[in-house]
Amino acid sequence: MVRLSAMQSLLALIRPKGIRLYDVLKKGEQYSVVLSAWNEGETLHFSEGVISEDRFEPIATDTLLAKSIAEGSGCFCGMQGSGYECCIPVLMDDEPVSVFEIQGDKPFDDASIAMATGMISVYRNYLALLEDSQRDTLTGLLNRKTFDTGFAVFLSSAVHLDAELQDDRRSHKEGSHWLAVMDIDHFKRVNDTFGHLYGDEVLILMANLMRGSFRQGDRLYRFGGEEFVVLMRDVDFADVKKKLDDFREKVEQHVFPQVGQVTISIGFTSVMPTSTPAMVLGEADEALYYAKGHGRNQVRCYGELVEQKLLAEKTVHTEVDYF
Template sequence: MTAPKMSGLANLASAPDDGMLNLLGQVNAMSSSRDREQMTLRLVSAMRDVLGAVGVVLYAVSASAHGPVGALVAEASPGDAAVCGEDDEYPAVLLKADPFLAEAIRAPLGSLESHTDGVYRLALAMGDRGNPHALLVATCHEAPDPKVREAFTYVAHFYQNQLDLLDYAELDTLTHLLNRKTFDENFDRFIASSGRSLQREEGERRSESPTDPHSWLAVIDIDHFKRINDNFGHLFGDEVLLRLSDLMRKSFRLRDKLFRFGGEEFIVLLRHVSDADARLIFDRFRATVEECDFPQVGRVTASLGYSRIDTSKPAAEILGHADEALYFSKENGRNQVNGFEDLLERGLLESHEKNDNTDLQADIDALFD
């Protein structure tokens, strides 16, 4: 969607609804916020209040083998509004199963209305037309005044522009994965949500089992990447990085966290799978990279090391464990996956817990400089 013209916001006050002042207040709060969750909560709340909606849903849209799917991001009802937590799990919605949502994704103007059987629906697609990354949907008993509807489209544009500014600061400029400087904050949120889920699961089960889900941190390194740059040039090296990041998006879930840490190193925070499934998921990604045809370069492989996320340990220590497993993979033939805990149990790595996490953090920082 294109950025809104200021005249659109200026006309908000003329819309025939007392909720316009509330809407302007929400816009003001969005403009001063740098917190995605708070901005999203204000968006769905404002849409509910201004349109008089009985329900508002915000989906993150992604591709799948069966067509576009929507992952629930936030929702609002007359008595409540909430952003879905990272530890909350909701089934993906196959958008083509609802003709209205399927058409909304392709709407030439980025918006679509429907008023049948006493139910009014408004959908606003955010992102590239025909290929949006988000879909905002309101359901009402009655159609709102056209000026109110138009006013809210400007607010949705404004919200998207604010997110674009955050993306510029938080995403790697080449791959559009999360960048290194966002890792600490994302890891803290990730480990907090993992801790909450772990507490719930421990309350439900009587004893620990190998099939119990855990969260994991993996370090990915492209094998012989310097050789790729030297032999084919940095443009083709960048193309390898871009293709690898695309494979990561297709191989992992929306609720997992993907980072480019620097150079040819990447990080994955994998949420809530068993030990066996973690190895299977990481090795499947490794095989996907090996089978991919990289233009001009040909065959490219990657090595992985991963470690279980213990919520009682700092990020630097967990990252250090995953890096030890990665180093083992690279020293023992490359193009393989190894888990720190498994290597430790098999006696292939020695346990050397450090008392000074500052030294460990310095080692990690030096590794990814």
């Protein structure tokens, strides 16, 4: 784990009283933070799974932590309470994504500060390389090969669900974790009529619409071609269905250059602690297939279709396969 190596190195190099790593969330022009890693002596602790947005808290404006996020780069040191601390932000694409808060009983010397900033710079560069390897080159969304690992991390945050839901998958509308599969309707026609250059532009704009419609903590993937996947957590059935339908409508109303109107079909399903990637992709695929076969440009829930006896529960699909 990259965070583990960075924290261990900082503890060994500068011997601070404490180290805290905060994740940073930006909403509009406001920043909030959540503690994601910290030490107790030589023991390191980390938040498990995906951290939900409701755990992020506003920052007190008169702190070094707030100043480091506002300024965005450099090392911010000074007295804080009865001790001394240095806050060093980590930037990705010129935006702070996390901050190291290093605590001591007295000011750190220049050599210690230089070692800390150097180590955090290495950490940032490694994150950037890792990020690049996980991204689709055209859209910048997460790519297919990272899905299984990302799904495992996502799933680890679902273990708090009620034990009854863990053992009983009869009600696929229950739960608070969801996977949606989206497919652009008649995308081959777009490529055949306007050419692949405009087809690629549709994909790029679709990814931008996704980024502007879903939460920062939701995981957005391009699976290749015109197929996209969204993982969402901590949202109930009514809200997730509304969010997906709002996105469908947003796409329908968007004017794509040269192409004009484009629509999407969406299938989604609940994610349980016992789910596997093949299981939930198969269920969402069934719902998507139903949407495609019944008019397109619509959102369908696998569990709802099963309850309405419009679909029988299917065996697991090993791949997402559309037409």
